[in-house]
Structures are given as structure tokens and as C-alpha cells.
Amino acid sequence: MAQDQDNFRDSIGTINEEGKRAWVFPKKPSGKFYEYRKYVSYFLLAFLFAAPFIKINGNQFLMFNVLERRFNIFGFPFWPQDFHLFVISMIIGVIFVALFTVAFGRIFCGWMCPQTIFMEMVFRRIEYWIDGDRGAQIKLDRQAWDAEKIRKRVLKWFIFFVISFLIANIFLAYLIGSDRLIRYITDGPWEHVSTIVSLLIFTAVFYFVFAWFREQVCIIACPYGRMQGVLLDNKSIVVAYDHKRGEAENGRKKWRKNEDREALGYGDCIDCFQCVNVCPTGIDIRNGTQLECVNCTACIDECDTIMEKVNLPKGLIRYASEDEITKKEKFKFTPRLKGYSAVLIILIGVLVGMMFLRNDLEANILRLPGQLYEHKEGNIISNVYTYKLVNKTTKPVEDVSFRLLSHKGTVKLVRNENFEVPAQDLAEGTLFIEIDNAAIKSDKEKVKVGVYSGDELVETTLCSFMAPRSYK
Numbered sequence: 001m002a003q004d005q006d007n008f009r010d011s012i013g014t015i016n017e018e019g020k021r022a023w024v025f026p027k028k029p030s031g032k033f034y035e036y037r038k039y040v041s042y043f044l045l046a047f048l049f050a051a052p053f054i055k056i057n058g059n060q061f062l063m064f065n066v067l068e069r070r071f072n073i074f075g076f077p078f079w080p081q082d083f084h085l086f087v088i089s090m091i092i093g094v095i096f097v098a099l100f101t102v103a104f105g106r107i108f109c110g111w112m113c114p115q116t117i118f119m120e121m122v123f124r125r126i127e128y129w130i131d132g133d134r135g136a137q138i139k140l141d142r143q144a145w146d147a148e149k150i151r152k153r154v155l156k157w158f159i160f161f162v163i164s165f166l167i168a169n170i171f172l173a174y175l176i177g178s179d180r181l182i183r184y185i186t187d188g189p190w191e192h193v194s195t196i197v198s199l200l201i202f203t204a205v206f207y208f209v210f211a212w213f214r215e216q217v218c219i220i221a222c223p224y225g226r227m228q229g230v231l232l233d234n235k236s237i238v239v240a241y242d243h244k245r246g247e248a249e250n251g252r253k254k255w256r257k258n259e260d261r262e263a264l265g266y267g268d269c270i271d272c273f274q275c276v277n278v279c280p281t282g283i284d285i286r287n288g289t290q291l292e293c294v295n296c297t298a299c300i301d302e303c304d305t306i307m308e309k310v311n312l313p314k315g316l317i318r319y320a321s322e323d324e325i326t327k328k329e330k331f332k333f334t335p336r337l338k339g340y341s342a343v344l345i346i347l348i349g350v351l352v353g354m355m356f357l358r359n360d361l362e363a364n365i366l367r368l369p370g371q372l373y374e375h376k377e378g379n380i381i382s383n384v385y386t387y388k389l390v391n392k393t394t395k396p397v398e399d400v401s402f403r404l405l406s407h408k409g410t411v412k413l414v415r416n417e418n419f420e421v422p423a424q425d426l427a428e429g430t431l432f433i434e435i436d437n438a439a440i441k442s443d444k445e446k447v448k449v450g451v452y453s454g455d456e457l458v459e460t461t462l463c464s465f466m467a468p469r470s471y472k
Contacts, residue, residue: 031301
């Protein structure tokens with residue numbers, strides 16, 4: 001045991017001594033925390049499946065259309081012109097996760113991560129239903145390929161594939177939009193071959209992750225496990241084994257009825273290995289905080305059940321910090337947490353302020369590259385521009401026109417009539433700005449142009465105006 005405690009960090013729990021994959025067969029968890037996790041997981045699953053189909057002011061609640069660079073977050077549309085807002089939102093998300101990691105360890109992984117939720121609350125529960133609990137799964141794995149094993153394997157793999165296909169469809173709804181996905185489904189697969197190929201690729205990826213790669217996503221692929229090693233300290237609340245109580249003076253010892261363990265100097269840990277058997281990543285929590293631990297609380301529930309059976313106090317494994325176990329110090333709001341919280345509040349304030357300042361119609365007017373000014377009759381100086389208007393709303397902007405606000409002059413469209421900017425679309429074109437030479441004070445001036453919908457000013461923008469140097 002001492003040798004195991006010294007060497008447990010030499011390899012990960014899913015690799016055996018020969019360097020091959022050690023398949024994890026966790027015992028089916030049960031207990032208070034597991035019930036709480038089920039409620040949280042089912043709520044988040046319902047949210048995940050419903051979010052692409054929820055509309056707010058005509059905008060999809062969540063959408064991440066990377067190809068067209070259009071994102072909807074909580075019903076707010078973000079266009080390429082709003083990329084700075086999207087970046088701030090992502091930074092806020094990272095700081096938020098970092099804050100909770102410093103305070104509560106890898107709690108996100110155990111309670112909210114989609115990988116954990118799908119693996120433990122969907123695929124693993126199907127596996128328990130078909131293959132049975134830990135002992136039955138190990139027996140089935142070693143069993144020859146007879147009719148029973150083939151039947152169970154084919155049934156399980158088929159259900160896994162169907163669920164993976166469903167997840168892939170939901171994932172696609174987040175990428176291209178639910179309306180487009182529904183249209184593709186009603187049109188039939190042969191009308192959109194490239195889409196069905198992409199869908200099958202996503203299905204294969206999800207099937208590979210949940211049917212074979214499994215807990216190795218958390219151990220090997222996910223960078224968050226490495227990140228927690230940097231963020232955690234002795235004051236972080238994690239799923240921890242109380243080694244002071246569990247080991248005492250003489251270490252662990254198997255349970256014997258009517259034995260005075262305290263008098264003999266043995267700790268409360270009866271070395272039953274149930275915390276190891278129930279762990280979905282195959283680690284021994286008694287070795288301390290480890291990269292593989294996702295704070296799923298399965299070991300807490302299992303240990304509490306064992307402690308209750310042998311009439312010992314619960315909480316041998318619990319949510320606690322290292323300082324709480326060794327120094328009996330309660331959780332404190334440390335200067336480090338205060339610093340993260342201050343940064344988070346400032347960023348949220350900046351984002352909210354920028355959201356209020358953001359216009360529903362964004363205008364960009366740029367001088368046509370390579371074109372100089374034109375000197376017209378009546379001492380009028382003319383510059384040619386291209387304009388781009390982006391409508392971020394779900395309603396068209398009608399009767400659009402331009403007016404010069406900073407100088408005495410006119411704005412003339414190449415098309416000699418007002419126009420409309422379609423909903424969630426853009427309008428482009430060419431215009432001329434003509435200014436009386438008496439109003440020009442330099443060879444390069446900033447002019448302010450107003451964009452109107454009817455008589456309502458909806459946006460203003462600045463552009464440069466070039467004139468002869470003699471007009472300074």
C-alpha cells in the first residue's frame with residue numbers, strides 16, 4: 001500500500017502496467033449528491049436541447065455560426081462587427097470558470113460539463129440498464145462472444161449511435177441555426193449531401209468519445225484538468241479525503257465487529273475500496289487531489305453509505321480544503337478571490353455598457369480606394385464612397401437615406417431613391433458626398449454622416465473627405 005501511495009502519480013488510472021488501456025468499470029453510484037447531480041444534469045440537458053429552438057425577438061437564443069461569423073448569445077445577435085463584444089464575453093466566461101476553480105476546484109467538470117453529463121447521466125445509465133452493475137460488466141467483458149454478449153453489445157452500440165446522431169443534430173442546430181436545420185430535414189438528405197456528410201462525421205466523433213474514449217477526454221484531452229493544477233491552492237474547496245481522520249496513527253485497517261479502532265490507533269477508513277470502485281476515472285481519492293478527479297462526488301456518497309453501515313461518522317470524504325483538514329480553517333474569501341471577482345465585475349460592467357451603446361443598425365462609409373476628389377461646377381468638391389449597412393434586428397429598416405450633419409453639403413446615392421435594409425442582413429452600395437469649398441478647411445477632413453429611416457436618425461458615422469491642398 002505504501003508503495004502504491006508513493007507511485008500513484010507515475011501513471012494515470014486508465015493505463016495498466018503494460019501501457020495498455022485499462023478499461024474502467026465504475027460501480028453504479030447512489031446517494032444524496034448523486035440525486036442532486038441528476039436534477040442539475042436533466043435541467044442542463046433540457047436546456048441544451050431546447051436552446052437552439054428558443055427565439056427572443058426573432059433571434060435564436062444560442063447560436064455559434066462560425067462559418068458566417070454570426071453568434072447569438074442569450075438572444076443578443078453578434079455580427080463580425082461586434083467581434084470585440086464576443087471576445088469580452090468569452091473572457092468573462094474564462095474568468096468566471098477560473099474564479100470558481102480557485103474557490104471550489106473542478107466543480108464545473110462534475111456538475112455542469114456536457115462531457116460528464118452525457119457520459120454519466122445518459123450513456124453510463126444505459127450501460128447499467130443493459131450490461132448491469134460493475135460486477136456484471138466485468139464478467140460480460142471477460143465472457144466469450146456468445147449470443148448473450150452479442151445481443152447486449154449490438155443493442156448498446158445501436159442505442160449509443162442513435163443518441164450520438166441526435167446530439168450531432170443538436171450540435172448542428174447551434175452551428176447553422178435551428179430554422180435551417182429543420183428546413184434541411186424536411187427537404188430530405190439527398191438535397192443537402194454535404195450537410196448529411198458533416199452530420200455523420202459529428203455522429204462518429206460523439207460515438208467515439210462516449211463509446212470508447214470516455215473518461216480519457218477528462219484525463220488526456222481536456223486542458224481544464226491541467227489548468228486546475230495552476231489555479232488550486234490549499235484553500236480551494238475540493239472533493240477531499242480526510243487523511244487525518246482516516247489514517248490516524250497506524251493507518252487504515254479492515255473493519256472488524258466490536259473492535260475499538262481508536263484505542264488501537266487505526267483511522268476510520270476501513271480500506272473497503274468502494275470509493276475506488278465507484279470512481280468514473282478509476283482513481284483512489286485517498287491519495288489526495290489528482291488531475292483525474294472531476295469532483296463528481298460519487299466517492300462521497302459511497303463512503304457515507306459505508307460509514308453509516310459500520311456506525312462511524314459520515315464525511316470521511318467530503319467537500320473540504322486542505323487547510324480545513326490539516327488546520328481546521330474554514331473557507332475564507334481570500335485576496336486572490338477578491339481580485340478575480342473585481343476583474344469579473346469590471347468586465348461585466350464594460351460589456352453591459354458596450355451593449356447599451358451598440359446600435360441595431362451599424363453603418364460603415366469608406367472612401368473608394370484609389371479615387372481622388374472631383375472638382376465640380378460652383379466650387380463643389382465631390383468624393384466617392386462605398387457604404388455598408390448591417391441590420392442586426394429581426395425587422396427590416398425601411399426608407400433609408402443619408403444626410404450630411406457636420407458640413408453644408410449633400411449626399412447622393414448612385415441609386416436615386418431611398419432603400420430598405422432587410423432583417424438580419426446587410427445593404428451595400430456607392431454614394432457621393434459633395435461639399436461647398438467654402439466649408440472645407442483642410443485637405444483631409446472628418447465629416448459626419450447621419451443614417452435615417454424616414455425622418456428618424458438611427459445611426460451616425462464618420463468618414464474622411466479629401467480636398468485640394470489649396471483649400472486649407
